[in-house]
Amino acid sequence: DAKTTQPPSMDCAEGRAANLPCNHSTISGNEYVYWYRQIHSQGPQYIIHGLKNNETNEMASLIITEDRKSSTLILPHATLRDTAVYYCIVYMIKAAGNKLTFGGGTRVLVKP
Protein backbone atom coordinates (compact mmCIF):
# COMPACT_ATOMS: atom_id res chain seq x y z
CA ASP A 1 0.00 0.00 0.00
CA ALA A 2 1.17 3.54 -0.79
CA LYS A 3 2.93 5.50 1.91
CA THR A 4 1.51 8.79 3.13
CA THR A 5 3.15 11.91 4.53
CA GLN A 6 1.36 14.21 6.96
CA PRO A 7 2.53 17.14 9.07
CA PRO A 8 3.07 15.96 12.65
CA SER A 9 0.90 18.64 14.21
CA MET A 10 -1.24 21.68 13.55
CA ASP A 11 -3.40 24.10 15.50
CA CYS A 12 -6.79 25.37 14.47
CA ALA A 13 -9.11 28.03 15.85
CA GLU A 14 -12.51 26.93 17.04
CA GLY A 15 -15.21 27.72 14.49
CA ARG A 16 -12.76 28.00 11.63
CA ALA A 17 -12.16 25.45 8.89
CA ALA A 18 -9.33 22.99 9.48
CA ASN A 19 -7.47 21.86 6.36
CA LEU A 20 -5.38 18.75 6.88
CA PRO A 21 -2.97 17.88 4.05
CA CYS A 22 -1.73 14.46 3.05
CA ASN A 23 0.82 13.52 0.41
CA HIS A 24 0.60 10.12 -1.27
CA SER A 25 2.73 10.54 -4.37
CA THR A 26 3.13 6.79 -4.97
CA ILE A 27 -0.58 6.03 -4.95
CA SER A 28 -1.70 3.60 -7.63
CA GLY A 29 -4.86 3.79 -9.69
CA ASN A 30 -6.96 1.40 -7.62
CA GLU A 31 -5.95 2.64 -4.20
CA TYR A 32 -8.38 4.60 -2.07
CA VAL A 33 -7.66 7.44 0.34
CA TYR A 34 -9.17 6.90 3.79
CA TRP A 35 -9.17 9.22 6.76
CA TYR A 36 -9.56 8.17 10.38
CA ARG A 37 -9.17 10.13 13.57
CA GLN A 38 -8.35 9.09 17.11
CA ILE A 39 -9.55 11.12 20.05
CA HIS A 40 -7.58 10.66 23.26
CA SER A 41 -8.28 7.31 24.98
CA GLN A 42 -10.57 6.13 22.21
CA GLY A 43 -10.15 3.84 19.21
CA PRO A 44 -9.75 5.28 15.72
CA GLN A 45 -12.95 6.52 14.09
CA TYR A 46 -13.68 6.40 10.37
CA ILE A 47 -14.24 9.82 8.82
CA ILE A 48 -14.39 9.60 5.04
CA HIS A 49 -12.84 7.96 2.00
CA GLY A 50 -12.52 8.56 -1.74
CA LEU A 51 -10.93 7.34 -4.93
CA LYS A 52 -10.63 10.34 -7.22
CA ASN A 53 -13.75 12.45 -6.83
CA ASN A 54 -14.19 14.90 -3.98
CA GLU A 55 -16.38 13.54 -1.23
CA THR A 56 -18.47 15.12 1.52
CA ASN A 57 -20.34 13.69 4.46
CA GLU A 58 -21.69 14.97 7.74
CA MET A 59 -18.24 14.98 9.31
CA ALA A 60 -15.91 16.36 6.67
CA SER A 61 -14.99 16.93 3.05
CA LEU A 62 -12.22 15.20 1.16
CA ILE A 63 -10.51 16.97 -1.71
CA ILE A 64 -8.27 14.80 -3.90
CA THR A 65 -6.02 16.45 -6.48
CA GLU A 66 -6.48 15.53 -10.11
CA ASP A 67 -3.20 13.59 -10.20
CA ARG A 68 -4.23 11.91 -6.89
CA LYS A 69 -0.82 12.51 -5.40
CA SER A 70 -2.23 14.48 -2.50
CA SER A 71 -5.45 15.15 -0.66
CA THR A 72 -6.90 17.49 1.95
CA LEU A 73 -9.35 16.69 4.69
CA ILE A 74 -11.51 19.67 5.54
CA LEU A 75 -13.34 20.04 8.83
CA PRO A 76 -15.63 22.93 7.93
CA HIS A 77 -16.25 24.37 11.41
CA ALA A 78 -13.79 22.92 13.89
CA THR A 79 -14.96 22.41 17.46
CA LEU A 80 -12.98 21.58 20.59
CA ARG A 81 -14.21 18.00 20.23
CA ASP A 82 -12.34 17.72 16.93
CA THR A 83 -9.03 17.75 18.81
CA ALA A 84 -7.52 14.39 17.83
CA VAL A 85 -4.85 12.63 15.79
CA TYR A 86 -5.90 12.41 12.15
CA TYR A 87 -4.62 9.57 10.01
CA CYS A 88 -4.51 9.56 6.21
CA ILE A 89 -4.28 6.02 4.87
CA VAL A 90 -4.02 4.79 1.31
CA TYR A 91 -4.76 1.22 0.43
CA MET A 92 -6.21 -1.10 -2.11
CA ILE A 93 -9.53 -2.71 -1.39
CA LYS A 94 -9.11 -6.43 -1.70
CA ALA A 95 -11.42 -9.38 -1.37
CA ALA A 96 -10.05 -10.05 2.06
CA GLY A 97 -7.65 -8.62 4.55
CA ASN A 98 -8.08 -4.91 4.09
CA LYS A 99 -5.67 -4.17 6.89
CA LEU A 100 -4.99 -0.53 7.50
CA THR A 101 -1.40 0.65 7.85
CA PHE A 102 -1.32 3.70 10.12
CA GLY A 103 1.46 6.25 9.97
CA GLY A 104 2.15 8.90 12.56
CA GLY A 105 -0.84 11.07 11.66
CA THR A 106 -1.38 14.76 12.33
CA ARG A 107 -2.06 15.84 15.88
CA VAL A 108 -4.71 18.57 15.59
CA LEU A 109 -5.34 20.89 18.50
CA VAL A 110 -8.46 23.04 18.23
CA LYS A 111 -8.10 26.13 20.38
CA PRO A 112 -10.87 28.36 21.73
Add this chain to the structure above:
Amino acid sequence: GAGVSQSPRYKVAKRGQDVALRCDPISGHVSLFWYQQALGQGPEFLTYFQNEAQLDKSGLPSDRFFAERPEGSVSTLKIQRTQQEDSAVYLCASSLVQGSTNSALHFGNGTRLTVT
Protein backbone atom coordinates in the same frame (compact mmCIF):
# COMPACT_ATOMS: atom_id res chain seq x y z
CA GLY B 1 -24.64 -0.28 22.32
CA ALA B 2 -23.96 -1.26 18.76
CA GLY B 3 -20.24 -0.60 18.76
CA VAL B 4 -17.21 -2.84 19.18
CA SER B 5 -16.78 -3.71 22.84
CA GLN B 6 -13.48 -4.64 24.45
CA SER B 7 -12.77 -5.91 27.93
CA PRO B 8 -11.15 -5.33 30.26
CA ARG B 9 -10.60 -1.64 29.67
CA TYR B 10 -7.40 -1.75 31.75
CA LYS B 11 -5.20 -4.67 32.70
CA VAL B 12 -2.14 -4.72 34.90
CA ALA B 13 -0.06 -7.87 34.77
CA LYS B 14 3.15 -8.90 36.45
CA ARG B 15 5.91 -9.90 34.08
CA GLY B 16 5.55 -13.55 33.22
CA GLN B 17 1.79 -13.71 33.70
CA ASP B 18 -0.60 -14.73 30.95
CA VAL B 19 -3.39 -12.35 29.89
CA ALA B 20 -6.52 -12.69 27.78
CA LEU B 21 -8.15 -9.73 26.09
CA ARG B 22 -11.69 -9.97 24.75
CA CYS B 23 -13.34 -8.35 21.76
CA ASP B 24 -17.06 -8.34 20.95
CA PRO B 25 -17.40 -7.10 17.36
CA ILE B 26 -20.47 -5.48 15.89
CA SER B 27 -23.08 -8.15 15.27
CA GLY B 28 -22.88 -9.54 11.78
CA HIS B 29 -19.45 -8.17 11.01
CA VAL B 30 -17.43 -10.70 9.08
CA SER B 31 -13.94 -9.31 9.52
CA LEU B 32 -12.11 -8.75 12.76
CA PHE B 33 -8.71 -7.17 13.30
CA TRP B 34 -6.38 -6.77 16.26
CA TYR B 35 -3.96 -3.85 16.49
CA GLN B 36 -1.31 -2.89 19.03
CA GLN B 37 -0.68 0.77 19.81
CA ALA B 38 2.38 1.88 21.74
CA LEU B 39 2.31 5.23 23.50
CA GLY B 40 2.54 8.09 21.03
CA GLN B 41 2.50 5.82 17.99
CA GLY B 42 -0.10 4.85 15.42
CA PRO B 43 -1.79 1.46 15.71
CA GLU B 44 0.12 -1.48 14.26
CA PHE B 45 -1.58 -4.50 12.71
CA LEU B 46 -1.37 -7.79 14.57
CA THR B 47 -3.82 -10.24 13.02
CA TYR B 48 -7.00 -10.59 10.96
CA PHE B 49 -9.95 -12.97 10.92
CA GLN B 50 -12.61 -13.53 8.33
CA ASN B 51 -15.38 -15.28 10.22
CA GLU B 52 -13.55 -17.95 12.25
CA ALA B 53 -10.59 -18.24 9.90
CA GLN B 54 -7.40 -16.45 10.84
CA LEU B 55 -6.21 -15.31 7.44
CA ASP B 56 -3.29 -13.13 8.41
CA LYS B 57 -1.18 -13.25 11.55
CA SER B 58 1.88 -11.64 10.10
CA GLY B 59 1.89 -8.83 12.67
CA LEU B 60 2.01 -10.98 15.78
CA PRO B 61 5.37 -10.06 17.36
CA SER B 62 6.19 -13.46 18.81
CA ASP B 63 4.81 -16.90 19.45
CA ARG B 64 3.70 -15.67 22.86
CA PHE B 65 0.82 -13.93 21.09
CA PHE B 66 -2.17 -16.01 20.09
CA ALA B 67 -5.60 -14.99 18.83
CA GLU B 68 -8.75 -16.97 18.24
CA ARG B 69 -12.30 -16.46 17.04
CA PRO B 70 -13.79 -19.94 17.32
CA GLU B 71 -17.39 -19.17 16.35
CA GLY B 72 -16.75 -16.26 14.05
CA SER B 73 -17.96 -13.68 16.53
CA VAL B 74 -16.16 -12.94 19.82
CA SER B 75 -12.38 -12.95 19.63
CA THR B 76 -9.72 -13.34 22.29
CA LEU B 77 -6.13 -12.17 22.11
CA LYS B 78 -3.92 -14.08 24.50
CA ILE B 79 -0.43 -13.09 25.50
CA GLN B 80 1.63 -15.66 27.35
CA ARG B 81 4.51 -14.89 29.70
CA THR B 82 4.02 -11.14 29.35
CA GLN B 83 7.05 -8.90 29.04
CA GLN B 84 7.37 -5.19 29.71
CA GLU B 85 7.57 -4.45 26.00
CA ASP B 86 4.06 -5.86 25.66
CA SER B 87 2.70 -2.81 27.48
CA ALA B 88 0.45 -1.05 24.98
CA VAL B 89 -3.15 -0.44 24.05
CA TYR B 90 -4.66 -3.38 22.18
CA LEU B 91 -7.36 -2.35 19.75
CA CYS B 92 -9.96 -4.53 18.10
CA ALA B 93 -11.81 -3.54 14.94
CA SER B 94 -14.52 -5.15 12.85
CA SER B 95 -15.96 -4.53 9.42
CA LEU B 96 -19.11 -5.70 7.73
CA VAL B 97 -17.74 -6.89 4.44
CA GLN B 98 -14.49 -7.03 2.59
CA GLY B 99 -13.80 -6.34 -1.02
CA SER B 100 -15.95 -3.26 -1.25
CA THR B 101 -15.77 0.39 -0.31
CA ASN B 102 -18.22 -0.39 2.48
CA SER B 103 -15.43 -1.97 4.48
CA ALA B 104 -14.54 0.83 6.87
CA LEU B 105 -13.22 -0.49 10.16
CA HIS B 106 -15.09 0.15 13.39
CA PHE B 107 -12.75 0.21 16.36
CA GLY B 108 -13.31 -0.46 20.02
CA ASN B 109 -11.74 1.76 22.67
CA GLY B 110 -9.04 -0.78 23.39
CA THR B 111 -7.54 -2.53 26.38
CA ARG B 112 -4.62 -0.77 28.00
CA LEU B 113 -2.16 -3.41 29.16
CA THR B 114 0.55 -2.48 31.62
CA VAL B 115 3.18 -5.09 32.45
CA THR B 116 5.10 -4.41 35.65
